[in-house]
Amino acid sequence: MIPQRQLIPARKGAAQRVRKGQTVRVINTHGSQVVDFWAFNAEDLGECMSMEHSRASLLRIIPRVGDTLTTNRRRPILTVVEDTSPGVHDTLIASCDVYRYAELGFRGHHDNCTDNLANALQAIGLKRVVHPAPFNLFMNIPVKEGVSVSFEPPVSRPGDSISFRAEMDAVVAFSACPQDLLPINGVDCVIHDAHFEVR
């Protein structure tokens, strides 16, 4: 059966429950869209996929195929099973939020990944209890000389995808990052839809 392709609308979020053993594929439909990505234990949303715990066990800043991401209780939650992109993703940078856009000089309301997570969970009847640091798919934050970082346009291409096997019953959530003041979603600063599939 071909899995149904689900929308992550440009500037907004989406969330879905997945069962242990299912595969989640996140597709960079237009090629240059960063997707903030989170996962939670379906039985306890206080247990979340954690970048700082995963880095400690993987001994890598950027997970690659075969790597298992862990929760804040050091339990396996998702394993990277395929990555057709160049493998450039980010675990270092916080989700954007209203404070970030204010800091960058934007006035008024701006869509942001932090609110998108809360809204995406709410749309499937769940309430966020923690806001973990995200796994920023396709986001290009090179680390130079072991210490400096910079915000660069994605190197992914249209249709690139990264796939994860769920290691527990989980809730996964996505945000098509609305950052249009920096070229993190491409030099044209245009925000695009992305998609995901669960099979």
Add this chain to the structure above:
Amino acid sequence: MIPQRQLIPARKGAAQRVRKGQTVRVINTHGSQVVDFWAFNAEDLGECMSMEHSRASLLRIIPRVGDTLTTNRRRPILTVVEDTSPGVHDTLIASCDVYRYAELGFRGHHDNCTDNLANALQAIGLKRVVHPAPFNLFMNIPVKEGVSVSFEPPVSRPGDSISFRAEMDAVVAFSACPQDLLPINGVDCVIHDAHFEVR
């Protein structure tokens, strides 16, 4: 007035309220002790010093003198005003916890930085509401080729210290990391007291 030197007992934590403008000096008394370090808005412990938000504004993995760490609301909370150590600290790795020691094969209870934060706050009448990724002072986690990390012994020396100016009324907390299964606290894997001063 010479500030009183306060104990961070080996394997345990400590916490204290500080006022905006005060300076917190954290001293590596014996030279090779990692100190997990956290800070919270004194008025709202849900607002915490955040490594993922600070990296985004500093564009650095390791803060240095002059850098201002920010909270999960992107507000200044602490500025590094002096560092007599070689400047090797870590913002990438989670606090140790009971799950970490189980993962490393330890049986039974092991002191850990995660519980130490909760206990240190409780000892001054406060309740932890979030457990942020720590600023691991003196912890040596080199990043190689932009992606790989490793756990190495500290390069700090006895009496080295790092000092912070509080940019808001804050609660600061420390844990003399009890990790004695890896050489992160020195090749002898012996855990030592550390100290702090507020002036």
